[in-house]
Amino acid sequence: MLYDIILSRKDDKYIARAKEWPEVAVIEKSRAAAIDQLKIQLLDYLTNKVEVVQVNIQLPTQPSNPWLDKFGWFQNDPTFDDLQAEIATYRQAIDQEIGYPTE
Structure with a gap:
């Protein structure tokens, strides 16, 4: 070894x-x-x-990423695009306040 x-x-x-x-x-x-x-x-x-021992550990069955079970929730929501636009506008405003360079 x-x-x-x-x-x-x-x-x-x-x-x-x-x-x-x-x-x-x-x-x-x-x-x-x-x-x-x-x-x-x-x-x-x-x-x-010393004793070297191998063990098998069962991981939880839930997905490793807790957001994965939320994937697709808004696919039929007619207001989702409006929400995305509001988020983008808010982020741009915050970036301007802190002086972060914008494109």
């Missing part, structure tokens, strides 16, 4: 950390030693100190 290692250097020493497991970290004198030691520490951590 591939794991990402975050490797940094400080005061002539190499610090290696497992990206997914930040509590697994080593400090060594060489880059290669830091990587090798981190592999050993990570294997020990994953096999002896």
Whole structure:
């Protein structure tokens, strides 16, 4: 299995950390030693100190977007276009008040 290692250097020493497991970290004198030691520490951590469990979580059956169930409500409303025009006029007035550039 591939794991990402975050490797940094400080005061002539190499610090290696497992990206997914930040509590697994080593400090060594060489880059290669830091990587090798981190592999050993990570294997020990994953096999002896923690348990990795996969779980299945049921998501709610409602749509992810709460507005989707409202889609189409105004399709036969004869005043909808008037409402849209009023909203556009209001937005333009607000834009002018705050100095927002208009087209």
